Amino acid sequence: MPRMLDVSDEVRAEIGDEEAERLLTGDDAPRSYDCTSCRTPGDPETDRTSTVLFVGEETAVLAFAHAGCIPSQVVTVSEEQLQGAVRSITGDGPAGGNAPQNVPGGQAVLGITSGLVLIGGELHPALVVEPTAPIARPGTTGPGDDFLPLLIEQGFIPVTDTAELPSPLGGWSVLLAAGQLHAVLQPGAEGGGQVAWWQAHQALSVTDGWRAAVNKTQRVLIYAAPVGSIGQQPREDLLRDALDKAAAGGKLVAASMPLAGTSGV
Helix, strand or coil: CCCCEECCHHHHHHHCHHHHHHHHHCCCCCCCEECCCCCCEECCCCCCEEEEEEECCCCEEEEEEECCCCCCEEEECCHHHHHHHHHHHHCCCCCCCCCCEECCCCCCEEEEEEEEEEECCEEEEEEEEEECCCCCCCCCCCCCCCHHHHHHHHCCEECCCCCCCCCECCCCEEEEECCEEEEEEECCHHHCCCEEEEEEEEEEECCHHHHHHHHHHCEEEEEECCCCCCCCCCCHHHHHHHHHHHHHCCCCEEEEEEECCCCCC
């Protein structure tokens, strides 16, 4: 039976025609796999399957995903991110947690929380970012908090109504691998590749409902607020209330962005 495997042109360019043909004929393709996005089982003989190549500075890892979850593509990541993805794919290493990433300059760390936000009758996967301390503009010592102005300069939009869908932000994306959150990526300097704006020290686990929502929308909503605006909310209704209050107080910005490597904004 022919394998229902998709090897995109960009993946073929990286792995070569010979290896691509071996995958398509089944010589090197797995008989079954856990989707690198949703982590549920897949079978390339019965399920439309994408080849996803994660490329680091020194290492490349070929993974497989349901075509409905993510298209065949090359995802460029840092070597550290790639090793984290490998640990998640192979099950080697601890499960994720709410691990913040140091902000350049060391002024604070960014905490990130995942949740579902209801907009227009549809559940959207969201990440809420809040620093642990005021963020000073690079080259200054404060004492002001420039977190929101810096994000607005990057293209984030102030939120006045959480019932409205945030605008797409070009060049940014969310790296989800092996069903876990690894990083939020932003455009590199001078037209270079994407770099991590936030990166998990350990991959962040998300709920089955969150994964199902992102597989449907292929986009993630990013909300950001200054320190002390949101807090750690134990339930999604309380998180929504906190977002509403932050928006009413002019302390919330947002953007929507695709999964890393996917096209369109």
